[in-house]
Amino acid sequence: MNLLIKILAVLSRIYCWRYDPKIIAITGNIGKTSTKDAIVTVLSSRFRVRGPEKNYNNEIGVPLTILGWHNSAKNIFGWFIQLLRLPLSLMLDSGVDILVLEMGADHPGDIDYLTKLARPDIGVLTAIGDLPVHAEFFASTDELVREKSLLVQRTDPLGHVFLNADDPKVCSMSALAKAAVHLVGEAAGAEFKVENIELRAHNNFPEGLSYKIRYRGLQIPIRLYGSLSRPQVLASAFAFAIGVIFRLNPIEIVERLKKYQLPPGRLKIIKGQNDSVILDDSYNAAPQAVLSALETLLSLPGRHIAVLGDMKELGAMSDMAHRRVGEKAKDCDLLFCVGANARIIAAAAVKNGLAEDRVFYFNASSEVSPALLSLLEAQDVVLVKGAQSMRMERVVKAIMAEPERASELLPRQNPEWLRIP
Template structure:
């Protein structure tokens, strides 16, 4: 790490800690291997009905993004004068005083060992949410193994005060086990029968033959409310809503108010939205990022829809190290049961293609490319009327280029 970067990190940490001490906001921390940003947006939708709230922008969840959220809700970083401006504006606000949110909703990323402890040293939450980790978590390449990733993530719940709340995914065994590592009050969410905030009657809704959104019930303490989310699909969004409901309950909201607030939830871009495509196709745009757990969830979602053909555009799943071959081959096995045509983008995604071919998809319906730029015109040529197209891969694979190539005009 360069000297200038170290200095900038130190300055941002100092200013962010100053802001926390000065304004003393409530802090909600979110970590996990998948679903952090969707959960953050769902919590924001719920709490903004009763509090003045600020949430991190995009994936501002590291040593630079987290302080930026604390210091002023900056939405993007970049440019030669950006960091001097941040420092100058932050100093001015801290010295003269200004209005400040009552609650901060922060994402805590953990790309490498020690990341969580660094971020917690800046801002220690009173409420911590762990979304999901899975058997092969993203970023495991930089850890000794999946257990080491889980230990890093568990620092969030370990840091919570006794009067705080640890909100844990009941359906993820690794996350649920973290209840033993916190002194805070534990609340669980999920589809499992013993989850405290339980999701039932889940369905991907159709209206006039077109995907419309999801609907489900949230059950808590013997009561339940229906929840309907438009323009978003898959169980991962129901998990985000249930975690947000737990936060609402911790703030004293009732289920009816929580359900009403969730109707304002907007799924973040490229995280499970269905778009109109060219040639009267539909695109399930989940291109923002990918891990084994989120890949399996996306395939399960597509399985529930009807379409003339189902087409998958898979990119590499990065940062999973020695588990890469195993994880990509498992995606290939699952995909062969659901899809009619597969595009594999990147060297690792070829393992998806190879296994899919061996387990049921004809060679003529499998296409492999090194990059999204090379693939996008062929994807455009191959897709046809009535197709449902899943686009999913790690962020660095740039699969949004394919989405842009095949999506239809905005009506």
């Protein structure tokens, strides 16, 4: 595997040397993929843009994105065949203008390696929060923050760094940047300031959000369809700001953002059975993202139902993170918990005031739907969220009004995932 990583790194550097694309690198504990998708949506109106089609954010995935290779190899022999084809594909490739890369930090040294592989012209740091994800292999939260901050430090001095104005840990990184710094968010000092976030609904069914972004004396209205969360607002605001840097007309950017579609499993609005509304956030679960999703759920009209699975890769912070989620979930009308760690969520919710007969516990996501469907009423809003390994999309499929659209709307619907018991 080390040899494969070295080969991919060499080929990636050759690609960047040959075509010299602008590199936009995104990191953060939540919102990387949504921000990447929003940026690609905006910039692809004028430029040839490539971003990862899958969750490619590590030492293998980033080179695959750079090379435009969506790997389907199943074994060493498959990798060997693919690598033999790469030189030819490099010669035939006409190149792209912009690469939009996600850079994850699962282990110390990840951002260091990835930013040396592909030095950012534009760096974006979405959010870190009080309860970071992927902290299992870091000695402390501060060590994880330092690793993430390398993206800010490594961005080209002639480039731009975009930081979340609402996250103190992220804002503090502005002092480390050699590039021009732009703050994006709701905070008073933001250069691209988000204001007046409002829910949009049609016939009592939520359709999305509207907000205004204030920039250089202008107040520009933006509509997001199929999105109800503040992280999605921030993702689109980052895309707006980067579009401005690339000299796109603000009106053109607004029109492009109307076409921005959430990836499956990222707080996507889906019609549920019994005229209910599903907030499908089943792709994965970082603590900060779960808390944000619960805030979104509790802000909507209707009865609030949360179906929450275990969160993973939290190391020593796991118990505390699950307790924090339970303290927030106490305000739900019904709480369904799935997995061993989710027992901590249930216990914390009850301890903080949620009646025990409003809390239900299950070992696996496949067990949830009979009990949930028996209690589901019109206008209920159901949040479904958990780590990838908890397979919480199975709950969504069981309660959605149109299960025949699962392959279109839900994550992990390819044959490889569906074969996993």
